[in-house]
Amino acid sequence: MDHSGHGTSTDLPPFTLERGLELSPEPFFLVGSLLALALYGWGVVRLVRRGDAWPVGRTVFFVVGVLTVLVAMCTKLNDYGMVMFSVHMVQHMIISMVSPILLLLGAPVTLALRALPVAGRGRTGPRELLLALLHSRYMKVVTHPVFTIPIFIASLYGLYFTPLFDTLMGSKVGHIGMMVHFLAVGLVFFWPIMGVDPGPHRPGYVMRMLELFAGMPFHAFFGIALMMASSPMVEAYENPPASLGIDVLADQSAAGGIAWAFSEIPSVLVLIALVYQWYRSDQRQARRTDRAADRDGDKELAAYNAYLASLHARGERRPAGR
Template sequence: MRHMNMHMHMTGPMWAPTAPPTLPRLLAWHPQPLPVEPLACLLALALYGLAVWRLRRRGDGWPLTRTLLWTAGVLTAAAVTCTGVGGYGMEMFSVHMVQHMVLSMLSPILLLLGAPVTLALRSLPTAGRGRTGPREVLVRLLHSRPARVVSSPFFTLPLFIASLYGLYFTPLFDFLMGSWLGHEWMLAHFLATGLLFFWPILGVDPAPRRPSHLLRLLELFIGMPFHAFFGIAVMMSSTLTVTFFAHPPAAWHLSPLADQNTGGGIAWAFSEIPTLLVLMAVLVQWAGSDRRTAARTDRQADRDHDAELAAYNAYLARLAARDHPA
């Protein structure tokens, strides 16, 4: 019955996979009732490109690596939503888990390393005196109380954990997967949760709070074990945690429990990738911050030395003037 209902949602412009997944089928175009994901990805690339163009037109530079990282983030999101992965993600728990991991842990990191907020602040024009434009609105949002709340670890960590345990170990997952709109909301939730979780940890863009590098690493290492434990729990489960995937197409000869265990293994193993990426990014920033601090200390020491030398020379001059009056 679940399988029949699912195919009812996927009739018409929605493509329902009728054969087991292969690489060409996974990479094929995935039609949908509304092309939400393709349009969102194209808009993200276009807006970022327009902002970079505005900077360069006025003579300012923007690192190419930032642009490449943003593009990679958009492309990874498109790869699991606009292709056959999206269709097979409605049939196989393991493929769905690939979607979840990419959207919540890989795409957000790449997007945030592209520094979109910094780019927006630099490229948006400043409104006239007494007026409020897009740049002023963005600055206010960054300093607002809601922004402080959603960037706090007391919000991001529970949200990150609830998006795993609260979704897959409750009836919420089956409810959302019962409709196209619910499925779209869930995919957007994965991406938003990852962006909120990694935003203050990466510390690339401005944020309401700026924790130390050590605290940022602590937040990372607090959240990742919960993710790994989730993958292990799903991988070792002897029963289905969700019922939506309980009846795959009979011709595929697919065991739902075995496929679920594979999905758990994917969730467990995937946590290593974002942990390594974020760890490297934070350590590089930490080292750069130390170098800048050392350089400022050296410059201050040089200025203090020059001031002491000037004061000593002035003292000698006064002594000479006293001993040899004109």
């Protein structure tokens, strides 16, 4: 069976980073990425023309997120990934753990809700459909940790350690479908954790950190299992082309190392983002409290001082020895 789906895998020269980053556009991901950039750009332009601000940082995050998808899927990494487990694992980790975080930091849902026009009374437009989807029972289920954590884990163990992976790798459609699945799983896993866009499941900051760390050890265990295996674990990579000059077990061990190391990268990225959001949230709360104090002459503090004074007075009135 030709696992390449491209027809070029049998004569690939040995892998180097330069060769891996040569352009080799995958039409589905190329068109999808360009469409995502065009829609996001339309939203930003619409807001700016209206006189509204949109943080430049969010635009940068989204564009870089789309670029990571293009690097994973529209370069020779995609060709080498068909015949080298280690390169495929780089693709998988980028598209399931790096791209989703960057795309979500771009807040595309918030942008859409602000940029899309409100339909007339009794009419349903794209904005109304998006709101209905956000509030749907389906979204409540797919963004809940009871769903997201198991599917995040199953995407590793249920795919690579069963015949499903070989079946999907056997066709171009199957391979694209698998990559789309990785991206989608990453998005629904990190969406509630990042908390930039509105969503049905919005836990507090401590719960978000717990959700993040609940999934990551399984990535590390998966990587270690590959590194320690004494025989090939995935049939699709058992017979690499001789032109690559690679050892199957060494390549599998490298794939395991990549899976293990990558579990740390998103943890650090998300943790930095969460701490920053938490800090910003506290700052906003402090500013709101200060503004409220300026408006009402700090009624809350005055009330608290009065409460302390009443406790003190009550203590003085109480007879000694009681």
